[in-house]
Each structure stands twice: as structure tokens, then as C-alpha cells.
Amino acid sequence: MKIITLLENNTCNDALVPKHGMSLYIESESRKILFDIGPDDSFVKNAHALGVDLSAVQYLIISHGHYDHGGALNHFARVNQQAKIFMHRTARYQRVARGLKNDYREIGLKFDAALNERILFLDNNYPIDDHASIVMNFDGEGFVPNGNRSLFEKGPDGSLHNDAFKHEIALIIDESGRHVFFTGCSHSGISNMMNTTRQYLGGRNIDYVIGGFHIYNPATKSLEQKDRIDTLIAELEQFQHTIFYTGHCTSTDGYGYLKQRLKSAVREFHSGSVIHI
16 A cells, blocks of 8 residues: 655645645555545645646545645546545535634635535445445544634534534555554544544454644644643553554644654654555
8 A cells, every 4th residue: 555645734845835734645456545635736736746646536535524624626626537525424514713813714615516426425434345444423532632622513504513523534444454544633533533443343453544633723823732642642552553644733743742652653744755554
């Protein structure tokens, strides 16, 4: 399996665009998958520079209904005419973030009519094939980011309420006996998401986790309190045989703090990073 980071907040290649967002290109056996696409056409520019043929992508997965993960749907429609697109049914709801001055800004998705017939809106776990599945409906009592408190969802009736992140989905791929788990921002709490997915796998281990952990709040430009990150670290340490690749909403400072404790079990990715599994 090869995973190429098409977009992340930082870059390891000066020829590539860094941008607040995330997009991963996954080549797995006979599959070509995009997991998130970022906020704009930056993922397209970077894919071109990296030699990734976006027109050959078979599946696009939008991890949750925020613009920095799925805002580029109109650009995807331009470069790919075949891929099936998966997202949670409620990912299409309007979403807003509250700023420090109690101001609100739109952070949801904008849909391109050209994609309507290709989008599958999901409510429950969905097997893409025998070795790749979309997992959702995460629960548990582990760490959940405090940053969620400033994020809101508008229901079909226009009412505003705290986002419970029922629209968050993840991808699990089983290849050569190894399980690789992909997450966007882990708003549901990464350990909760992993435990729910392990139940889906019948208790089998998750060997690799790739995605953001949302321990940095872009509204306040600050990390979660250190004692809360320590709680998250203690939860991650329970997964003794798992390697974590993280970036985006984990932040550079957040990654540095995780690295102090988790050592070689945690690694980072940036625009242009290539992970071979």
C-alpha cells in the first residue's frame, strides 16, 4: 500500500502547496482512493506535481462535513468523472464555527450538481469491497476534543446546535493481514474511533492510523490543555502495536508533544509525504 499526502498544512517539498486541510491518495491492491480533498484546488495542483492521476481515482471518501476536508468538490468534479463518492447523510447539513468574538462563519460543504448521481449518503458502516470498509457511528468515553464546543450544525429546520459529529466517517483497509485506519480530524476522539472499529473487525488489531487528532483549535490558535493531551496519550499507549501518522489539526506543536511520549510510535505527514505499508 502506498499513501501520498496530496495536501496538509505544511509541506516537505517546496514545489507543493501547503494549505489548512487534508487530502490523502491511497493505492491499495487494485484500489485507488482519495480520502478527503481539502478546501480548494490545491490538491489538484499538488497531484499534478507528484504525478498522481486523479482521473483514475475510483473512490472518494469525505471524512466529515467541513470545508477543509471536502470543500473542493467542484474541483474534483472537473478532474474525475467516474469515482463513487461516500459521505455521511448528514454531511450535507450546514455547519458553522464560533470565533473568539462570538462571531460565526460557515465551514460546511458546497455541492456540485455534476456529482449528485455519484454520491452515496450513508447512515451505517459500508463495505466498499471484501477488504475495505467505511466505519461510522463512533462512541465511547475516551478523549474528545474540547475544540468541538465551538463547532455547530444546522439541522434541516435551520436550528443551530452543538455538532455531535455523527457525520464523521473513517476508512479501514485490510491488506496482507495489516489493518490501516484513516481518519480526517477525529472529532469523535481517536481512541473512541479505534475501539469502535476494532469491534467492527471482531477485535483484531489496528496496525496503522493515519489522520488528524484535533488537539489544536484554529479559532483560539492554541493546543488543548496539556493534561487533556496527556489523557489522549495514555489512551493511545494502550494500542501497543499501532503506528500513528498524524498531521493537520494535530499541529506541529501538538505533534512535538505527542512525540515526547509516544516516541517512534508516532510520525508526521505533510504535503508530499509518501508512506509505504
